[in-house]
Amino acid sequence: MKSRYLRLYVYMKAIIDFIIVEKQSFQRAALLKLKSATQLPEIAGGQFANVRVDGCDKAYLRRPISIHDVDYHNNTIDLLIQEKHEGTKKLCALPVGAKLNVVLPLGNGFTMPEKDDNILLVGGGIGIAPLLYFAKTIRKDARPCVSTGVHFLLGGRTQDDLMLLDRFRNEGDVFITTNDGSMGEKGFVTEHSLWNTKKINKIYACGPMPMMKAVAKVAREKGIWCEVSLENQMACGIGACLCCVENTKEGNLCVCKEGPVFNIERLLW
Amino acid sequence: MVKTEIKLKGLTLKNPVMTASGTFGYGEEYADFVDLSELGGIIVKGTTLHHREGNPYPRMAETPMGMLNCVGLQNKGVDYFIETIYPRIRHYDTNVIVNVSGSNIDDYVAAAAKIDALDDVPAIELNVSCPNVKQGGMAFGVTCSGIEQVTKAVREVYHKHLMVKLSPNVTNIAEIALAAEAAGADSVSLINTLLGMAIDAETRKPVLSMVTGGLSGACVKPVALRMVWQVSKAVKIPVIGLGGISSATDAIEFLLAGASAIQIGTANFIDPAISGKVAKGIVEYCEKHGVEDVNELVGGLIL
Numbered sequence: 001m002k003s004r005y006l007r008l009y010v011y012m013k014a015i016i017d018f019i020i021v022e023k024q025s026f027q028r029a030a031l032l033k034l035k036s037a038t039q040l041p042e043i044a045g046g047q048f049a050n051v052r053v054d055g056c057d058k059a060y061l062r063r064p065i066s067i068h069d070v071d072y073h074n075n076t077i078d079l080l081i082q083e084k085h086e087g088t089k090k091l092c093a094l095p096v097g098a099k100l101n102v103v104l105p106l107g108n109g110f111t112m113p114e115k116d117d118n119i120l121l122v123g124g125g126i127g128i129a130p131l132l133y134f135a136k137t138i139r140k141d142a143r144p145c146v147s148t149g150v151h152f153l154l155g156g157r158t159q160d161d162l163m164l165l166d167r168f169r170n171e172g173d174v175f176i177t178t179n180d181g182s183m184g185e186k187g188f189v190t191e192h193s194l195w196n197t198k199k200i201n202k203i204y205a206c207g208p209m210p211m212m213k214a215v216a217k218v219a220r221e222k223g224i225w226c227e228v229s230l231e232n233q234m235a236c237g238i239g240a241c242l243c244c245v246e247n248t249k250e251g252n253l254c255v256c257k258e259g260p261v262f263n264i265e266r267l268l269w
Numbered sequence: 270m271v272k273t274e275i276k277l278k279g280l281t282l283k284n285p286v287m288t289a290s291g292t293f294g295y296g297e298e299y300a301d302f303v304d305l306s307e308l309g310g311i312i313v314k315g316t317t318l319h320h321r322e323g324n325p326y327p328r329m330a331e332t333p334m335g336m337l338n339c340v341g342l343q344n345k346g347v348d349y350f351i352e353t354i355y356p357r358i359r360h361y362d363t364n365v366i367v368n369v370s371g372s373n374i375d376d377y378v379a380a381a382a383k384i385d386a387l388d389d390v391p392a393i394e395l396n397v398s399c400p401n402v403k404q405g406g407m408a409f410g411v412t413c414s415g416i417e418q419v420t421k422a423v424r425e426v427y428h429k430h431l432m433v434k435l436s437p438n439v440t441n442i443a444e445i446a447l448a449a450e451a452a453g454a455d456s457v458s459l460i461n462t463l464l465g466m467a468i469d470a471e472t473r474k475p476v477l478s479m480v481t482g483g484l485s486g487a488c489v490k491p492v493a494l495r496m497v498w499q500v501s502k503a504v505k506i507p508v509i510g511l512g513g514i515s516s517a518t519d520a521i522e523f524l525l526a527g528a529s530a531i532q533i534g535t536a537n538f539i540d541p542a543i544s545g546k547v548a549k550g551i552v553e554y555c556e557k558h559g560v561e562d563v564n565e566l567v568g569g570l571i572l
């Protein structure tokens with residue numbers, strides 16, 4: 001318990017007016033590089049940002065978006081945003097030079113692996129976003145598990161869902177599944193052959209709920225430690241409103257503050 | 270120097286800006302964003318006698334310029350508050366006010382009596398207007414006899430500033446306010462959330478787990494302003510205005526309508542630093558308009 005509180009103090013939260021300095025557009029998504037004029041607070045892998053959507057009358061509340069990458073040297077963060085409805089469409093349509101008001105870093109982030117862990121980072125759809133920065137923080141920490149390597153298992157419906165693969169390949173080995181077989185192995189992430197060939201003792205997963213539940217099921221069957229990053233609807237993003245709760249073994253917990261990352265042992269599914 | 274102090278019975282606010290219950294946690298959640306000592310007060314989460322798990326997820330729906338919630342008073346109960354949270358927040362350099370809720374009069378009384386014993390809590394806000402809890406809460410707040418009973422009973426055990434929070438889900442809010450005043454309230458705060466609903470046309474299902482929920486945010490401001498104006502004309506006790514306040518200008522409008530102080534709720538979610546900005550903005554308005562004391566603005570509407 002104590003260490004969790006300690007963490008909340010270490011990661012001071014800030015409201016920052018960023019400027020979009022780079023943008024890469026995909027079919028229904030965009031990668032935004034945001035630059036801050038002030039020094040970035042320290043950010044852990046798996047934490048998220050709460051982004052204000054200006055000039056969109058359909059988006060009154062902020063939109064929670066994972067932190068995809070961080071460059072402390074240049075004070076930039078990357079966000080990988082998928083168009084869902086009006087709010088994210090507006091964000092994806094923003095041009096380079098636009099301002100973006102962001103509250104960050106929020107939530108707890110993934111637990112750092114231990115020495116000699118064999119870890120697998122599983123991402124589905126836009127859930128791949130937080131895994132990149134998390135992998136980088138593992139490397140930066142020079143964790144010995146890097147000796148066995150970081151393995152990504154990324155899944156999409158088609159190959160169009162799988163963006164920025166080069167970025168992931170820079171950080172580790174990338175394994176892929178698509179539902180239609182247009183890239184990698186055909187099927188769901190849980191059906192990939194690596195489950196039978198690789199030694200894994202820690203899984204970190206982020207993606208659509210059905211995918212995370214399927215991964216959690218595999219983890220349970222195989223007795224593998226597993227953390228998942230939940231995507232509950234949020235209003236405040238900082239643990240004040242209690243809108244984002246997940247019903248867990250410990251009762252209703254705020255996903256924005258106690259999560260978004262939970263060990264599956266704490267969850268009821 | 271603009272004078273910003275607001276004196277209520279047994280409760281002195283360094284300025285008229287407080288934060289609304291259920292939107293500001295226990296203040297700690299906002300400490301990275303706002304200097305809490307720059308606020309007139311913070312009204313902490315709705316507290317009940319016993320632990321409450323609240324309602325199931327989903328508890329929130331976004332609406333045009335607002336949101337619906339059906340959190341349902343999730344909290345760990347008054348004893349947990351006193352043992353665990355109060356020691357952490359009691360020394361804040363601002364007024365820590367506890368929002369008290371219940372599902373029957375005995376529960377309200379028992380919780381209020383326990384908080385009465387806390388030296389560093391100068392006031393409670395009686396929540397008789399929560400639309401998200403089945404029995405009680407709003408049931409007391411929508412009839413004159415209900416609000417009278419609960420206010421009277423709490424008044425007997427609570428000796429400090431007693432603020433009663435009114436529900437807007439009534440036909441004549443001034444009558445309800447008068448009943449609270451007659452029963453011994455030291456002030457009334459309004460408005461709590463407006464009962465609303467959201468439907469997903471694709472699935473043909475309600476969006477919220479409880480089907481209905483409370484509407485808050487910028488969209489409720491005109492309704493709140495009208496009610497504050499009506500109530501402040503009717504009662505002699507001070508009125509605390511809230512509902513959709515998102516800027517210093519909004520706050521000034523509530524003061525002009527008759528509020529002695531204001532609370533900021535949902536706007537904290539959009540800008541976690543807004544409460545401090547509103548406190549500063551009120552001073553700037555006063556400087557610009559040659560107002561020496563914020564109290565001069567209260568009820569200053571020119572008709």
Ligand SMILES: Cc1cc2nc3c(=O)[nH]c(=O)nc-3n(C[C@H](O)[C@H](O)[C@H](O)COP(=O)(O)OP(=O)(O)OC[C@H]3O[C@@H](n4cnc5c(N)ncnc54)[C@H](O)[C@@H]3O)c2cc1C
Pocket residue numbers: 048059061062063064065066067080081082083084085086087088089126129130230231232233234260331
């Ligand atoms: C911790 C966290 C990290 C996330 N990271 C990313 C990311 O890196 N990239 C990305 O593209 N998306 C991410 N999402 C999902 C993203 O927040 C939603 O897609 C977005 O809020 C939808 O907004 P909208 O206006 O387009 O959709 P609408 O459906 O119109 O939104 C209506 C309301 O529902 C909420 N909402 C809708 N879908 C979701 C959802 N999946 N999760 C949470 N709230 C939702 C919105 O915030 C808004 O309040 C993340 C969500 C969470 C909780």
Ligand SMILES: Cc1cc2nc3c(=O)[nH]c(=O)nc-3n(C[C@H](O)[C@H](O)[C@H](O)COP(=O)(O)O)c2cc1C
Pocket residue numbers: 241242243289290291292314315316338340342368396399434460461462484485486487489511512513514532533534535536
């Ligand atoms: C998520 C949420 C939780 C709330 N919880 C409480 C509560 O516990 N007790 C209470 O009296 N009011 C509660 N309220 C109502 C607010 O305090 C306030 O009266 C209302 O939201 C209107 O003000 P606003 O438009 O500025 O938010 C809650 C509102 C929201 C949005």
Ligand code: FES
Pocket residue numbers: 233234235236237238239240241242243244245254255256257
């Ligand atoms: S979004 Fe408000 S508590 Fe999590």
